[in-house]
Amino acid sequence: MRNQTQQRDRQEALDHAEGAMTHSVEYQMAKMPSDVWLGAALGSIGLALYLKLSGKREDSLFIGQWAAPFLLIGVYMKLVKIGGSDRVRHNP
Numbered sequence: 337m338r339n340q341t342q343q344r345d346r347q348e349a350l351d352h353a354e355g356a357m358t359h360s361v362e363y364q365m366a367k368m369p370s371d372v373w374l375g376a377a378l379g380s381i382g383l384a385l386y387l388k389l390s391g392k393r394e395d396s397l398f399i400g401q402w403a404a405p406f407l408l409i410g411v412y413m414k415l416v417k418i419g420g421s422d423r424v425r426h427n428p
Contacts, residue, residue, distance in 0.1 A: 373410025
């Protein structure tokens, strides 16, 4: 019974596995420290503030919107480092 459950779980994992490109991108990006994404977010906030104070409102808004994607990428990469993107490696 336990063996059947393990086989079913493995097959489910294979059916929902990430593609080779996703695995490759995650593998390369996981080499970067998490501080990079936090630093990029804080840097974009700082640059946006500087541009706003310099009177460049449009540029400030454009750069300021980068903080959320940087933080989101950082959270995603942290989850990949902690739990991995796949339970099993799928080679098509």
